[in-house]
Amino acid sequence: MIDRKQLQKQMEQVYSEMPPGNIPWNLPEPPELLVKAVEAGKIKPCKAVDLGCGAGNYAVWLAGQGFDVTGMDISKHAVRLAVQLAKEKGVSCRFVVADLLGDMREYYECFDFAYDWELLHHISPEDRPAYIQNVCNILRRNGIYFSVCFSVKDPDFGGEGKYRKTPLGTILYFSSEEELSELLEPFFSILELSTLEIKGKYGPHAANVAWLERK
Ligand SMILES: C[S@@+](CC[C@H](N)C(=O)[O-])C[C@H]1O[C@@H](n2cnc3c(N)ncnc32)[C@H](O)[C@@H]1O
Numbered sequence: 678m679i680d681r682k683q684l685q686k687q688m689e690q691v692y693s694e695m696p697p698g699n700i701p702w703n704l705p706e707p708p709e710l711l712v713k714a715v716e717a718g719k720i721k722p723c724k725a726v727d728l729g730c731g732a733g734n735y736a737v738w739l740a741g742q743g744f745d746v747t748g749m750d751i752s753k754h755a756v757r758l759a760v761q762l763a764k765e766k767g768v769s770c771r772f773v774v775a776d777l778l779g780d781m782r783e784y785y786e787c788f789d790f791a792y793d794w795e796l797l798h799h800i801s802p803e804d805r806p807a808y809i810q811n812v813c814n815i816l817r818r819n820g821i822y823f824s825v826c827f828s829v830k831d832p833d834f835g836g837e838g839k840y841r842k843t844p845l846g847t848i849l850y851f852s853s854e855e856e857l858s859e860l861l862e863p864f865f866s867i868l869e870l871s872t873l874e875i876k877g878k879y880g881p882h883a884a885n886v887a888w889l890e891r892k
Pocket residue numbers: 684688702703704728729730731732734749750751752755775776777778793794795796799
């Protein structure tokens with residue numbers, strides 16, 4: 678089980694104490710998968726939400742592509758960095774501090790596109806139904822959800838098995854495609870679900886990549 682209060686504390690510590698360039702997941706360039714989807718018109722400018730936006734790199738990039746973006750994160754220090762980044766880049770982008778497992782009623786049916794990049798592995802299987810219900814509720818009908826999280830097929834990051842400990846001390850849950858299908862199917866039509874290699878700061882990761890449509 679991942680302790681949410683402990684995770685929140687660890688995240689505040691990371692974002693307040695580490696220079697952004699040293700944060701292990703903080704890559705200034707947007708992920709190729711997102712860039713390609715936008716370039717191919719798979720996802721067109723619309724109202725988008727970046728769930729677990731961290732320091733805001735991808736939200737700011739997407740806003741620069743003409744999307745109306747809101748970034749959400751549980752860490753107020755992350756949101757502070759994201760606001761600063763948007764200012765530096767001169768793009769208009771909204772950022773809010775929010776626990777995505779909490780009450781999201783004020784955002785119901787607000788978005789056409791939601792994505793979480795490397796967030797879901799911070800959420801325990803026990804908490805995932807509440808999170809996925811929230812993602813479903815904040816999307817409009819037929820809205821698109823793009824989700825990327827670490828795969829149990831990853832051979833060496835944090836050891837082996839489902840729960841793994843990172844050098845920062847955070848506990849992550851590595852998923853299989855099968856369990857993600859089971860989790861997502863009640864809420865979404867699965868457009869694509871595969872295991873792909875994604876870029877990491879210190880080497881590639883095996884990740885579950887899902888494209889979904891709200892039912
Ligand atoms: C590995 S980081 C990824 C950040 C960003 N997506 C990126 O790729 O740079 C995971 C992020 O999820 C946030 N997070 C974890 N649990 C959350 C929750 N319950 N609600 C909102 N944000 C959460 C963390 O604070 C952290 O910024």
